[in-house]
Amino acid sequence: MPEGHTIHRLAEDYAAAFPAGTPLRVTSPQGKFADAAALLDRTPLHTTDAHGKHLFLGFGDAEPAEWVHIHLGLFGKVTFGPAPAPPPTDTVRLRLADATSYVDLRGPTTCALITDGEKRAVHDRLGPDPLRPDADPALAHRRIGRSRTTIAALLMDQKVIAGVGNVYRAEVLFRHGIDPYRAGRDITPAEWDAIWADLVALMREGVRNNRIDTVRPEHTPEAMGRPPRVDDHGGEVYVYRRAHLPCHICGGEIRTADLAARNLFWCPECQRR
């Protein structure tokens, strides 16, 4: 479930699973990361970091000079388990293991050993991340405010804002009653401030619960006297993957459309221009 909240949660979970100082077995059963894994084998995990959808694992006994850079893409998955680790399947790109637990990485778009400088370059090409304390929302609004591109596309552009994916994009626009096709430059500073603050809160909750929930208590099916939801992605949402179903608030039909090769979902009644 890789939007930014998943990656920040993984950074926490990797660090919690493998305390600094404990040497790890590092392997790549699939083979695609075998050379790097051999270099890292029997060294401890020192630090983890996350920016948007990018995860960084720093190995060694001191401040890392090299990092494992991981991006899950659309399919990547990480599974944690207790020792003893089962025999790995042939899709495990990276396995970390110690005496008490193991973690398997499968299907990432990126899993590469990079230098500290290369890591900085990744940070430099990413926009502010609502989950990072150093993030500057004004930086994002400066880009959005000059753009004729739709706000729906801008929210997915990691150079503009890092960590938002297709679910948070759809849900935050719904929560603020914003038509996804409005141009970025028509988003007022007040609207942007509210969107940013909401993303900070929603994504922090996402890290805490390891899933995306966006429905306010007063709009849950129970509170609205409607039948329980039938979403299959784990969280409570207003519009994501709810095409042709009734809007939780107005009862109108949720619409869907292609936008930049992704599925956009919105309620045309609640999200007017």
Added chain:
DNA sequence: TCCTTATGTACAA
């Protein structure tokens, strides 16, 4: 067993 789909991105044309 095959087909579709998915919370993503990079690159070619």
Added chain:
DNA sequence: TGTACCTAAGGAC
């Protein structure tokens, strides 16, 4: 804009 890449689950047969 289209396509390639990575994996697994669910649904249609």
